[in-house]
Amino acid sequence: MRVTRSRAAALAVAAIMLSGGCGGGSSPAGGGKAANEFSVALTEPDHLTPGNTSSSYSLTVLDALFDTPVAIDPASGTPLMRAAESVTSTDQKVWTIKFKPGRTFGNGEPVTAQSFADAWNATAYGPNAWTNNYYFDKIEGYDELNPESGEPTTDKLSGLEVVDDTTLKVTLTAPFSQFPITLAWIAFAPMPKAAFADLKAYDQAPIGNGPFVLDGAWEHDKQIKVKRSPSYTGDRPAKADAVTFKIYASRDTAYTDLRAGRVDLQLTIPPASAPEAKKLLGDRYVATAGGTMDYLGLPVFDKRFASADLRKAISMAIDRQAIVDAVYNGTFKPMASLLAPLVPGYRENACGEACAYDPAKAKALYDRAGGFTGTLNLWFSNADPSYEQWMTAVANQLKQNLGVADVKFRKVPASDYLSTLRAHKQDGPYRNNWVMDYPSPQNYLESMWGEGNRMGWENKEFLDLIGQANSAPTFDDSIPLYQKAEDIALAEMPMIPLWNWQDQIGYSTRLSGVNVTPYSANLDAVSVTQG
């Protein structure tokens, strides 16, 4: 009796354990790090096909796996040749790209002009539905690959011509002086023939032309391992033997692991931990100004926001420094420019008085513009709690400094936020964020203030200047024209610049040569102190 009973109990417990599937799964030994390798904290990337991701986490990995035609000089923000030898044009419309000869992919396949053309065609091909599709819209033939309706009749951009193994001729639809700098974007990386046999498999195990190659499968939400490429002959050979990207769901946890010495490099220390990290890590804490900006967009299509004076009054009533100090521990930088500081053509005080906190002048301007009637709705998404924090501060400042009586919050689910803005449903100031693609004023100005913008702002002079700048004979000639356009956007103030994000980087005592720039983590340059 007793025996059967306890056996029954044991069975029942075993059933529960089995239903819990306690068996199976590997548990790597962990701990023991081989001498010349290090780990980087990362958030799970979405894709690893260069044409199909704009996630900064994917970029960190892809930057180690791929050499794009050009790289960006972090000091000047201008292009440096990488996979390309030269990018030239006489009319800014037809560009000739010469690639460096004798380079190979990680699988031994040679890198040719065709490898670039193949990758670009695949990315621009509408039915592939890759994220970076729109980066190719300036190349001739883009419209044929992305028809308004129906299937495209071709899968090749007519503007791409492979002249020989090392020469690619690119014809744009219009002159575009910024073209060389756009080639630093990951979508312009080459793909080997092997990729096109199975694009899905390639997304899981990309083969690139960079200093590192993938080592084993991408273990989702756990890790991605890369090792030094045996066949790499480019300009930035890796110093370390291998790098492990450890994937974290939360930056806070990653930071705790950095403190515990369980991960060597973190590229995104949470702002809340910045003061502590500064104390704890000393020189091993580095803050760099990135290209990401926050703005307060105004719905100019709503006639209550039609007055530029009113819009400027709102800008002058916001104490940017106080908000940055309170919400972001002073790690972000208040902005008086539409461009981030690292962009060529950035002027520290392009905005002048209109972006300086001055409650008295703001109130005077506000009254002169006739004030504001009705409810002032502030729009933002719930993607991060800090958005609500700074919007609350903005609300209080508008109440106190301008006397706006009725301010309400419109917190929108993150997945719905951009469709709201696209549909012009926002009837009040809204959070607008921009992550830079390449350091050109054009990337900011044309993308956010250009045709079909979210503010519903239209200014012909502005558009003309952008057009002139795009077709300027050289990059340097384009800058003053973009600056003039920026002046107009600031004078009209359809969107108010707020602050520039900073990336907070921290690393362990094992590493040296860490040189993280806004464009690259430069993992190839990192050496590991052994022993």
Add this chain to the structure above:
Amino acid sequence: MRYAAQRLVQAVPVFFATTFLIYAMVFALPGDPILALAGDKPVPEQVLAVMRARYHLDEPLLVQYGHYMLGVFRGDLGETFTGQPVSELLQDRWGVTARLALTAWVFELAVGVGLGVLAGLRRGGAADTAVLAGTTFVIAVPVFVVGYTAQIVLGLNLGLFPTAGTDEGWPGSYLLPGMVLGSFGLAYVARLTRTSLVENLRADYVRTATAKGLARRRVVGLHALRNSLIPVVTYLGVDFGNLMAGAVVTEGIFNLPGIGQQVFQSIQLQEGPVVVGVVTLLVMIFILANLAVDLLYGVLDPRIRRARA
């Protein structure tokens, strides 16, 4: 056995109802998941259309659900927006959550019942007061506070446990998160055991057993405790499912790539197939855990077993 089979058959309509309900709920979430994927960047209409068609997002709810169920019967659970098959994803993550929940559950069971017996036997004593005060505290403090505090103090400062991740495998990597996850249930188990034991110790059959001259150890261990455990077993059974589902926060803090973390991310991304897959799985676990509880009743209380036969 027939009883067990009967219960399993009952699970079939539950399966259909839950999958449909979950699917409808994800469907009802506002916003366009494809547009949200692109972040702040512009997306050409053509790309949007292709993506919507790929995930059947351009079709009405019933058609979408039909596509999904057809796939399920062909053994295809669909894929995430990043193109990863859901079945593969569940396979990868399933073991992590199961190990975590089981660690928490064993901790809850062993320590909870132990503390409950200790408190119940010395009712009103120092141990009893300590257990009552301690469990009240644990129930009152939110799990993320317990989690972060344990991680910083025990993991980082004292170095007793790894701070995060699954590098050390089981049990090393799962002990601390398991204890954090199990702490809430532990408090309940301890209180339930205590109350139930205190009541049973005053019951007639215990007095009879004592009067017969049985040793105290036997009276408590064999007679009083076994009866006292019936409510505890019920709770533990249901709680196993809760632990699986409630691992969201703990998995986040300790960076364990389990299904809790996944379902949280997927709800944000409105990935219907993933949410339905995971939640259906959780429902199945609830059903199985409850079945196990019912079978255990029979072991603990012969009257229930005979009534069924």
